[in-house]
Amino acid sequence: xxxxxxxxxxxxxxxxxxGCGIGTAMNCFFRAFAESRLNQDKTVFVSGIGCSGRIPSxxxxxxxxxxxxxxxxxxxxIKLANPELKVVVFTGDxxxxxxxxxxxxxxxxxxxxxxxxxxxxxxxxMTGGQVSTTTPFGYxxxxxxxxxxxxxxxxxxxxxxxxxxxxTRWTTYHVKSLTKSxxxxxxxxxxxxxxxxxxxxxxxxxRNDMISAxxxxxxxxxxxxxxxxxxxxxxxHLDLNLMGKITVGEFVExxxxxxxxxxxxxx
Amino acid sequence: xxxxxxSDYCKGCNLCVVTCPVKVYKEGDKxxxxxxxxxxxxxxxxxxxxxxxxxxxxxxxxxxxxxPDQAISWSNE
Ligand SMILES: Cc1ncc(C[n+]2csc(CCOP(=O)(O)OP(=O)(O)O)c2C)c(N)n1
Ligand code: SF4
Ligand code: SF4
Ligand code: SF4
Numbered sequence: 648x649x650x651x652x653x654x655x656x657x658x659x660x661x662x663x664x665x666g667c668g669i670g671t672a673m674n675c676f677f678r679a680f681a682e683s684r685l686n687q688d689k690t691v692f693v694s695g696i697g698c699s700g701r702i703p704s705x706x707x708x709x710x711x712x713x714x715x716x717x718x719x720x721x722x723x724x725i726k727l728a729n730p731e732l733k734v735v736v737f738t739g740d741x742x743x744x745x746x747x748x749x750x751x752x753x754x755x756x757x758x759x760x761x762x763x764x765x766x767x768x769x770x771x772x773m774t775g776g777q778v779s780t781t782t783p784f785g786y787x788x789x790x791x792x793x794x795x796x797x798x799x800x801x802x803x804x805x806x807x808x809x810x811x812x813x814x815t816r817w818t819t820y821h822v823k824s825l826t827k828s829x830x831x832x833x834x835x836x837x838x839x840x841x842x843x844x845x846x847x848x849x850x851x852x853x854r855n856d857m858i859s860a861x862x863x864x865x866x867x868x869x870x871x872x873x874x875x876x877x878x879x880x881x882x883x884h885l886d887l888n889l890m891g892k893i894t895v896g897e898f899v900e901x902x903x904x905x906x907x908x909x910x911x912x913x914x
Numbered sequence: 915x916x917x918x919x920x921s922d923y924c925k926g927c928n929l930c931v932v933t934c935p936v937k938v939y940k941e942g943d944k945x946x947x948x949x950x951x952x953x954x955x956x957x958x959x960x961x962x963x964x965x966x967x968x969x970x971x972x973x974x975x976x977x978x979x980x981x982p983d984q985a986i987s988w989s990n991e
Contacts, residue, residue: 651984659923660983665950666927670982678979822979860927860982 653677653687655707662701666860668819668845669699672766675822675843677706679829690733693722695747698773698847699739699766716747719754722761730913733833734760740767744780744800751802755809758837759906760913764829765802765840768847776850783891787854801888803842807899812837814898816874818844818867821895828897837905844893871895915966915988916958917977923985926950930977930986936960939977963988 654677663669680687692703696715703710713721722734743751743765754761769786771777776789781802785794803816813835817825825843832839846852846863857863874896877887888894907913917938919930924946931939931953938961942951958964962974978986 651987654984660925663982665925665983666929667982670984671929671980674979674981674984819980822976826979861929861932864929864932 651677653680653707655705658705661705663698664847664849664860666846666848666864667698667772668768668843668847668864669702669766671819671822672764672825672843672845673702673705675826676764676829679826679833682826683830683833685733685833689731690735691722691725692735692737693718693725694737695739695742696773697739697742697771699737699768700742702737702766716742716745717750718742719747719750719761719763723754723757723759726760726907727912730760730907734762735833736761736763738763738765739772740765740769740781740802741771741779744802744805748780752805752809755806755811755838755840757906758810758812758903758909760837761839762832762835763838763840764832765842766845767802767842768845768851769799770847770851772847772850776854784889786851786891788851789854798889801885803840803898804885806838806840806842810838810901810903811840811899812901812903812905813839814842815840815896816842816844816893816898817895818871818893819846820864820868820871824895835900836908837901837903844895867893874898915963915968916961917955917963917986918989919952919955920985920987921946921950921952922948923983924950924952924981925983925985926952927982928953929980929982933976933980934961935974935976936962 687708692710694700695718778788780800806814815828848860852863874894877894939953
């Protein structure tokens, strides 16, 4: 299978704004999926609501566009009903970290066999640029005109603490590493979590002095610090993330038994 | 083998211009029929995959992976 074979060409060009990182995230995912030689007829793509939730509608395979914040709950149901299927979830930072926060931590805790891909663009893109649980401290959104006064979530660290089997984070600038990590996540048993920090020039960029996609993209590149390096710095790496730095890399790799095996629906 | 830009898909974001390590792309100066400034391909012979033969392993391909609109592809592949 070639990597363009997975796209629904009849729906092209897609609805995403010029320079939106979701397109890049899709490229890396499709490349990883094609290289892993997985069967698209034995895979279900599940998404919540938001710009990132639109991804499955561009994939030539069965998909489920669920309610806001609930894709992990729906996906878990699919996996338990038919454990032969591979289940991939696409979600956004608002979808996963805010309204769906509980499904996220409990999905990690149960270690249910899903590959969850979160497009973290630091904002609610689709609904007009409201502050999200991951918006860095001090940054501007349509609902924080004086700068964000709340400390953000670090989604990857939450997943590590909650018990996911595989956790990794990259930005849309790190296309090669990201593709490699998605490949790993796709074959990993149990809960695997891939966070993709992505540019939303329309809602996040233009409110934070970055009017073009190119500027946000370069900002992501400039602010990324390798996870391994960050741990040897004097600063706490969580503090780095609070201020808009992005620690990237692989955060954890465990081999805990997957939920479907523990409860005996899959051998 | 060279890269080509499909001007029906390109939205002129210029991420390819920023990404290419050897500056194969240059910002466009004329709007396309859809109103976007599609980048121009200049000094293509500098591309790390220039003259790559069919089926040979790709060396760089960063622009193809980064382009959010799937507008870049390889010619004669
Ligand atoms: C129950 C419910 N509450 C609120 C909404 C409105 N809503 C739609 S998308 C969205 C935020 C999406 O943000 P995010 O998950 O970050 O996705 P993005 O658009 O940034 O990719 C909200 C609040 C909704 N659709 N359903
Ligand atoms: S609003 Fe933001 S996330 Fe949504 S398509 Fe536009 S750039 Fe992408
Ligand atoms: S990255 Fe793609 S969409 Fe953006 S300017 Fe280049 S060819 Fe066009
Ligand atoms: S393959 Fe690499 S070197 Fe060639 S045009 Fe694309 S980014 Fe530039």
